[in-house]
Structure formats: structure tokens, C-alpha cells
Amino acid sequence: MTTFDTVPLELEPRAQDLLFREARTANSFTGEPVTDGQLRAIYDLLRWAPTSANTQPLRIVAIRGEDAKARLMPLLDERNRAKTESAPITLLLAADREFDEHLPRLMPYAPEARAMFADPRLRATAADYNATLQAGYTILAVRAAGLAAGPMLGFDHAGVDAEFFPDGRHHAVLVMNVGKPGPGAWYDRLPRLEYDEVVSVL
């Protein structure tokens, strides 16, 4: 799947396949559990990837228990329910729009950083933006753990916020099943845009 006229990457081909080339969005899962140790390892990788002003607004609620799953299910689009039923764990990825309370610790050399986010609208935009960057990192970190990710945007965003983040300061940016791929997990590989359609050089 190497494109004409590229040069070799520093990243080993096996890692390229694991994270990008061979990895696929899974649409069914086996019953094999995802352990707390795996969740810790995933977080311990993704947390090093960058966010603007080191804001790190991503918060994760991992849905594993039957009660929690029953609360989530009606908030998913119907087409996403069967696959989520099969998943051993489902991650709710949310932006903490009051991330700025941690900034004195996260940006110790810039004590004025917190004041940059005094405006709640700008703060919400920064939270959602950086949590979305971190959602992308999370997909790749799940794959780095040898697990399949099934990210989904088809859910009731306001409903998930109200049900799982009643403090009003969090906003869900992605829901993602995680586990070992089950029977019929893969749809056909969808096409990607070509380099010349995406990149131009000035």
C-alpha cells in the first residue's frame, strides 16, 4: 500500500500497520474483557501527545457495567446499538470546559495562561478542539494496545452530556467501543483521497 515516490518512514512497517494501514474500525467484538491495566496503559501513552497550551481537556468515562450500558444504549443511534452491545467496554470521550482550573499546575512557567481562557465561549471552543485532537490520539493508542477501536458520532450529544456529565462542565466529543474484533467486524476498506487532492506546496 506504499504510494509511488514516497521515502521510507522512521516508524517501523509493523507499527505503521498496527496504528494506520491495517487497523480498521471494528463493528463487532468478542466477549474478551478490556482490563483496567489496559485502560491505564492506553492513557499512559495518549497523554504524552500534545494539546495547545498543554490544556489536556479530555476526560474519559469507560462504560463497562450492565447498568451503565443500559443508560447509554437509548442515547445511541439505532445503527450503533448492536455493536455497542457486543463491546466489552465503551469509552465516552468528553471535553472538560473548565480545564483551566488545572493550568497553574500544567503550565507552571506561564502563570498568566489561565487568564487567556477567562471567556467561557472561547474556553468551550478550546476544550472541544483539544479534546477532539486527543480523541484522535486515543483511537491510535487503543490500537497500540492491540485492541480495535469503534469510534461513533451517531449519538445524542445533549443526552449523553445530561446522563453521564450532569455537572454541566463536560461535553461529549466521541463515543468509542473498544475490544477484540468479533465475527464480521470489518466492512470493506473505504477509499482514501490521493495526495494531489489533499496536499499542495507553495
Add this chain to the structure above:
Amino acid sequence: MTTFDTVPLELEPRAQDLLFREARTANSFTGEPVTDGQLRAIYDLLRWAPTSANTQPLRIVAIRGEDAKARLMPLLDERNRAKTESAPITLLLAADREFDEHLPRLMPYAPEARAMFADPRLRATAADYNATLQAGYTILAVRAAGLAAGPMLGFDHAGVDAEFFPDGRHHAVLVMNVGKPGPGAWYDRLPRLEYDEVVSVL
């Protein structure tokens, strides 16, 4: 830097370091050029990572020439100018808010997909969201090429859109220097939130 109570990842430690643990945002660069072959290799990796409904709205304008750089420089916050002067190439990452024109090809099994994005406001939101996910993938793909990324949000967004995307359909989501790290490229490593501050399990 392994956290207590994690399990080994499938991804090799060297690749973990290259993409996540040892990689750092660079704040100066050597003069060594970034070639078209490297840009192609970076795109050929990042393009495989997922977007919702396979929308792939990310478009990249790579600023290499002196004329283009001179147009960009006044649109950057002052603190971002010296590092950008030193970078052999600067990527403007933008969302194509009319990405839907490609959907009949990108989602061939769902001919109704394009109609889902008929509303321009919803389409802009989907474009910006997915291009931001792809911006995260791009940071990691640049690192996969053995290069340092210097992502920046401190720029005049409307100004960059007007100067480099006058068709009005694109919206810049990130500006990123790319190259080999130069003298004094690294600030101190900033702290990251702990697992228990970010993840909860239900």
C-alpha cells in the same frame, strides 16, 4: 515513564517513544529541507486513520517558498514568528467544508450519505471536527517520518483563510512547522494529568 499497574502495549517501545513519549513540540529547526517525498510519505500514512463517514475533510497547504512564507508571517502571533522563520516547511491544515462533493466516491455503499450533510452549518461542524481529528493524526505521522512537529494555534484564523483559501470553502484548524529540531528546540517537558484525574470506569 511507565505508569504503575499498566500492561505491556502491542506497539514496540521504540515506536511509543518516537510517536508519544520522547517526541516533543519543536520551537526551532535546522535548515535541512523537508522533501516532497517526505510529505507524500507522511500523507500516505495519516490518510488511513479514520474520519466519521469517511469524510476526510483535511486539506494541507505546505508553505516552503519565500514568497508564501512572507504572506504567512504577519498572520502569526508574534511569539510564533521566529520559530516559523527557522522551519523549512510550515503546513496549513484546513477543513474543506464542501468535502461532501467527494462522498459518492468515498462512501460508495451509502449513496444517501451526501444528503446527511446538506445543511451548511452541520457540514461546517463536521468538516472542522474531522479535520481536527486528522490534524492529530498529522502530528503523529510527521513524527513517524522522523521529523519534529511544531503545532501552533496562535494565528489569525480569518486572515489565514482569506490569504490562502480565498475560495471561501476552507477553514484553517492548525498551523504546524515541520523539520529537524534546531538549537534550543525543546522547552521543559510539561506535566500530564494522572490516570485517575482523567479516566473513570462505570
